[in-house]
Amino acid sequence: MRVLEVLLFVAMTAGPALAQKVPDKSAIDNLYKHGIRSLQQGNLDAARAAFEKVVRLAPNAPEGHNSLGWVLLSTGKIDDAIAQFRAALRLKADFLQARINLASALSAKRDTDAAAKEARIAVQLAPDDAEAHRTLGRALSFQQDRNAAIAELRKASQLDPQRPDLHDELGVLLVQNSQLEDASAEFIEALRLQPQSAAAKFHLGVLRWKQRSLEEAGQLLQSAVELAPGNAQAHYYLASVRADQGDSEGAIREWTATVKLQPDFPEAQTRLGLALQRKGDAVGAVSAFRQVVQTQPDNADAHNNLGLALIQSGDAPGAVPELEAALHLKPEDSGYRGNLGIAYLQRADFEAAIREFHTALHSAPNDATLHYNLGLALKLKDDLPAAIVELRKAAELDPEQADVRYTLGVIFWQQGEFARAADELQAAIKVRPDYAEAHYTLGTVLKQQGKLQEAADALRESIRLQPEFPGAHTTLAGVLRQLGDAEGAAKESKLGADITKTTNALQAATFSTNSGRRLLNAGDLEGAISQFRSAIQQVPGYAPAHFYLGQALQRKGLAGEANREFQLASELDSRFKIAPN
Incomplete structure (x- = not known):
């Protein structure tokens, strides 16, 4: 709907004149003007109050009913708005703007047949009015009559070719009708007319994403979220582009923005959860998937995803009922x-x-x-x-599954069948040459076979692939000692001990941080802060602990301390450079 024009009118009163005070026409006109000014300033409450007074003072003036209806529709009071538009039309059947507004309100109520009927009357009243054709096009699109809807929007844009919103809406309908090139032309025209149109940038960006023009799509959608940061859909599609570009951090950032704006957006929560899972952030994934389950309790995949994330986070008892729920829905x-x-x-x-x-x-x-x-x-x-x-x-079913051959190797090793164990481990390495654990276990088996040089080679390869593997350093130290390399053995032994100490501290810090995040999600700020501080005490340079401590302090209202933690987290790890609001 377009901004209402100021319509001055003569107050019409009914009934006997005896002792009845007739409302002052100029006072009503001024009150109406005040309502329009309030509307133009975005003050809907003041506009509604003004128009309600106008309707009380001049109940037979159609303009007052129409304007009040427009405000009511803008604030989501659809039924009340419809009543006002109908009142206006009873007083003035050829009132075009009221007819258009009534059609829009009926469309908002999804009463598509009634909406189309009113819009057709509007077109009959004013066949050269672009807004009337646009309104009819919208009503027809709700009826899934896309070809007719496109014809009406095309007519509207021909009648008023300088309106970018008409080209943009026509483009959306053309996309829905799989006329992508025509849609692209309409979006481009909308942007020519209004280069900073967030809607046109968003729609063209989504179209370019579907056409796999990822760089252009990313630029358009980035601009769209900057122009309209409250548009959850724009953040969602920008995240999808970033994911397709291999920018997992950028995708997570945008999906996080999406669900912050619209928590009950299951597709966004699901994609965020999967991305966090791939990143190893099981706690964050659990939070996202739990929101999906709350929004869609009959979604079997949602229960399954939550169950897997709980397994990943080490909460198998919590995973069981979720996976049972998934099976109940899909046995x-x-x-x-x-x-x-x-x-x-x-x-x-x-x-x-x-x-x-x-x-x-x-x-x-x-x-x-x-x-x-x-x-x-x-x-x-x-x-x-x-x-x-x-x-x-x-x-036999999947020869490329390295874990199968590795596990067979471990079983044969445990049974003392070293030759068979070595064969299986070498088969695992052939499938996956970067399998550090397989190289390590092969080195251990070869050591027990007395093949010390081969064992040393396997263990060194394991360390090359995974330098922070303490067991490989310790076992290599034993092999080197047997080979007579005392200096090399001492060096590897020290490395193994140092890594073990660091690893244990990091595991403790990770556990404390994950525990803190669970408490934070449950609203236990003091408990969460205690866990995050414990993690920092265990590993002072552990960025996630500083970051989530910042979140907890921020929720507690300690902005200064929170900002210090956010700053420290970003200095330790650039992935934590953006602090949440």
Whole structure:
């Protein structure tokens, strides 16, 4: 709807004149002008109050009803607005603006048939009025009559070609109708007329993303969020572009902005959760997926995603009911059942895990991952012969799954079958040459076979791939000692001890930080602050602890201390350079 023009009118009163005070026309005109000024200034409350007085003083003036209806519609009071527009039309049937506004209100109520009817009357009243055609086009689009809607929007843009919003809306309809090149031309024209149109930049940016023109899409959507930072959809699509460009941090930043603006946006919460999961931020992923479950309790995938994130965070007991909920919604999904088995496996409930994996395999007998997980559960239950059978089946189904060959190697090593163990470990390394743990275990097996130089080579490769692997340094120290290299052995032994100390401290700091984040999400600020400070005491340079401590202090109202923590976090790790509001 366009901004209302000031319409002066003569107050019409009814009834006998005896002893009745007739409202002063100039006072009503001034009151109406005041309402219009308030409307133009964005003060809807003042505008509504003014127009309500106008309607009381001059109930037979259609302009007052129309203007009051416009304010009511703008504030979401659709039924009240419709009543005012109908009152205006009863007084003046050919009142074009009231007819257009009524059609818009009916469209907002999703009464599409009535909206289209009113819009057609508006077009009949003023066949050369662009707004009338636009309103009819909108009503037709709600009826899914896209071709007719496009025809009306095209007519509107021809009648008023200098209006960028008409070109933009036409472009949106053309996209919905898969006429992408025509849509692009309309968005470009809208931007020519209004270069800083956030809507046109957003729509063209989304179109370019769909066309895989990622650089242009990113530029357009970045500009759109700068022009309209409160547009959650713009942040969402910018995040999608950043993800496709391989900028995971940028994607997480924009999806975080999306859900901050619109928490009940399940697609954004899901993509944020998956991105955080890939980053290793299980706690953040749990928070995102939990929001999806709250918004869509009947979404099986949401329960499954939350269950997996809880497993990743070490909360297998919490994962079980979520995965059971997913299975309740989709009982035949072998993937969900396999994930439930993993949760039981993490809980060390091997019988339950084996039961779930067997059940899942009834539905998916050729699923290599299920055979692998069943083999792992059987291994942990010390049923090694059965475990080997399942792992062999997994390797047969998926020869490229390095973990299968690695686990077989470990079993043979534990059974003292060093030659078979070495064969399996070398097979795992052939599939995945950067498998540091496989090189380490192979080195250990070769050491026990007395093949010291080969063992040293394998252990050095493990260290090259994963320098902070304390076990590899310690085992290499033992091999070098046997080879007579006392100096090299001492060096590796010291490195292993130092790394172990640092690793233990980092694990403790990570645990404390994750615990603090859970408390922070639960609203326990004091408990969260205590955990974050404990993490910092364990590892003073641990950036996440400083960052989330800043969040907790900020929520507590300690802005100065919070900013110091945010600053320190950003200095330690540039990924934490943006402090949340």
